[in-house]
Amino acid sequence: MDFLTTFPSMGRADLAALRRGIDAGFRDFSREWGEAIEAFFHPLLRFLVWFDNLLVNTPWPIILGAIGVLVWAGSRSWLMTLGSVAAFFLIGYFGMWHDTMSTLAIISVATILCVAIGIPLGILMARSNRAQSTITPVLDVMQTIPSFVYLIPVVMLLGIGRVPGLIAVCIYALPPIVRLTNLGIRLVDRDVLEAATAFGASNWQKLWGVQVPLALPNIFAGINQTIMMALAMVVIASMIGVQGLGVPVLRAISNQYLALGIMNGLAIVALAIIFDRVSQRYGQRLQAHRKGQGQ
Amino acid sequence: MSDAKISIRNLYKIFGKSPDSVLALVREGLSKEDLLAHHDHVLGINDVSLDIQPHGLQVIMGLSGSGKSTLIRHINRLIDPTAGEILIDGEDVLRMSERQLRDLRRFRTSMVFQKFGLLPHRRILQNVAYGLQVQGRSETDSTRAARHWIARVGLDGYENHYPAQLSGGMQQRVGLARALATDADILLMDEAFSALDPLIRTEMQGILLELQQELHKTIVFITHDLDEALRLGDNIAILRDGAVVQQGSAQQIVLRPADAYIHDFVKDINRGRVIRLGSLVEGDAPEGPVLPHDTLLEDALLHLSDAPGQRVAVSDRTGRIVGGVDLKSAIRAIHA
Structure with missing residues (x-):
């Protein structure tokens, strides 16, 4: 009754050979293509470094002012504006200004990248059921696979540094924007779309004049989620060489520095709350037409 | 061919997996019920032929499920038929390319919907200008035209509102x-x-x-x-189960319903507001007041009772x- 008690597995030796084969294959691939891929991502690296330097080197009062203006532009709320500026002031006061700027830089670039990739992908999914059924499982994998697992090939391919960190963040943060863009477009009222067709609107005119504008609230919810998930990746990304608030947190874990960990953790929370509230407020303002008010 | 503006010829629309396979059966007279029960297809339009005259108001009437909304969507091909022909100004809509079809919808037909179909994110002015913008007209041009038509339907002052801010009638x-x-x-x-x-x-x-x-x-x-239907239509077509049961003027339908179904339909309406004097003319004209042939019975009654001998020319x-x-005879016609 051996058959029932031992699972018919592949056998230790074969399994080891298989793993070795895959590892060797990927190693060869990364030796062959690593440089080309690195060159491909080089412009991204330069942009990231430039943006990071910009934030770090700009005098702090200017950054605080800019934050105030952006928050006001997004939320139109004095309370939020003052709160955000005060939060950033405290972050600086507790010595985390430099790291916060680095985190801000990578989050911004990651969000831009995710929007640039995610919205077209979402539109594609909304237009074709086949695209939807192909992309959805990929998104499922991206969202559920433990991030450490995809750090391995990314690091093998690109080494340690900002670009692999950025890619890791994007893999994790991309799915919500794709899903919500797709959902938003699919939820657009059929009657409205039919009216546009009846007036002779081309597919392009329907997409940009009707579908995307009406999907904006959902798209914004997606951007909001993407930002939140990017922030959640800050600590993990710091393991592969991304500068920012994750680095001190990592140091705090390995050395049991309680206060350092809490302070930097709270700074990440502050960033998250500011991003979240401002982008939600902005999304709500886009929907002014849905209520019976607003001019 | 007649000089109809829109000409619909032997139009069929069958909904289901493979409409073509059951088309022959429908042509042989398979009923809507049998088609659904035995072949799992829905008969939307069943051999409809209709000539719509230019400058007229053609009403297509039917209860829900009679296929009337399906039929109207064939005219600008929001729905493709299973078989048949649709000619607009003698031109076959079904042979049009994607581009020709778009031009047809942009320049030659326009549509008003039961659920309005307004663009909720655009203000009233931009909504009215929508068709013109799709046509590619300039901003100033389309805005000017939009303002004109907003005024014509009595909505001045609402240009900058959003649709959701307006009542159903205004929308x-x-x-x-x-x-x-x-x-x-x-x-x-x-x-x-x-x-x-x-x-x-x-x-x-x-x-x-008034606009018409x-x-x-x-x-x-x-x-x-x-x-x-009776108030608006110059010509009325009555649709049941996707087929035209009767077509004609309001009077013809009220005075001579084609079958029991239509008879049932028209029995409760105010006939005095549909039947006109001309259809009751009988015998010689008396001396005294003269009424035009298209006077509604309702309006004629008072004149009739005042006239000498209760008879008018x-x-x-x-x-x-x-x-x-x-x-x-007027009272009889009203209470038939």
Whole structure:
């Protein structure tokens, strides 16, 4: 009754050979293509470094002012504006200004990248059921696979540094924007779309004049989620060489520095709350037409 | 071929997995019920042929499920038929390329919808200008035209509101203005006033008739409301189970219903508001008052009872006296 008690597995030796084969294959691939891929991502690296330097080197009062203006532009709320500026002031006061700027830089670039990739992908999914059924499982994998697992090939391919960190963040943060863009477009009222067709609107005119504008609230919810998930990746990304608030947190874990960990953790929370509230407020303002008010 | 503006010939529409495979059966007379029960296909339109005259108001009437909204969507090909022909100005809509079809929808037809179909994120002005922008007209041009049509439907001052801020009746005025703004000479109205409450509906019918007197568009008007059909239609086609059961003027349908189904339909309506004197002319014309042939019985009754011998003379379109009508036959016609 051996058959029932031992699972018919592949056998230790074969399994080891298989793993070795895959590892060797990927190693060869990364030796062959690593440089080309690195060159491909080089412009991204330069942009990231430039943006990071910009934030770090700009005098702090200017950054605080800019934050105030952006928050006001997004939320139109004095309370939020003052709160955000005060939060950033405290972050600086507790010595985390430099790291916060680095985190801000990578989050911004990651969000831009995710929007640039995610919205077209979402539109594609909304237009074709086949695209939807192909992309959805990929998104499922991206969202559920433990991030450490995809750090391995990314690091093998690109080494340690900002670009692999950025890619890791994007893999994790991309799915919500794709899903919500797709959902938003699919939820657009059929009657409205039919009216546009009846007036002779081309597919392009329907997409940009009707579908995307009406999907904006959902798209914004997606951007909001993407930002939140990017922030959640800050600590993990710091393991592969991304500068920012994750680095001190990592140091705090390995050395049991309680206060350092809490302070930097709270700074990440502050960033998250500011991003979240401002982008939600902005999304709500886009929907002014849905209520019976607003001019 | 006649000089019809829109000509629908032997149109069939079957919904289901493979409509072509059951088309032959339907042509042989398979009923809608049997088609659904044994072949799992739904018969939408069953051998409809209809000539719609230019500058007239063609009403297509039927209860829900009769296929009327499906039929109107064939005219601008929002739905593709299973078989048949649709000619607009003699041109086959089904042979049109994607581009020609788009131009047809942009320049030659426009549409008003039961659920309005306004763009909720655009202000009223931009909504009315929508068709013109799709046509590629300049911003200033389309805005100017939009303002004109907003004024024509009585919505001045609402240009900067959003649709959600307007009542149903006002939203449909926007829908009407949007459709008129494109200058298309065919206006397709799919249960345009059905979602409105009765008073507003009557008001909108008035607006439509008033505009039509001046614009002379070819209007195809879908409704499930017989009173609306009789009030608006120059010509009425009644649809049941996807087939035309009867077509003709309001009077013809009321006076000579084609079958029991239509008889049932028309028995409760106010016949005095549909039947005109001309259809009751009998015998010689008496001396005294003369009424035109298209006077509604309702309006004629008072004259009839005041007239000597309770009998009036009736004149035709040219003013020539063609005969007489007496009060008794008028009352009989109303209470038939």
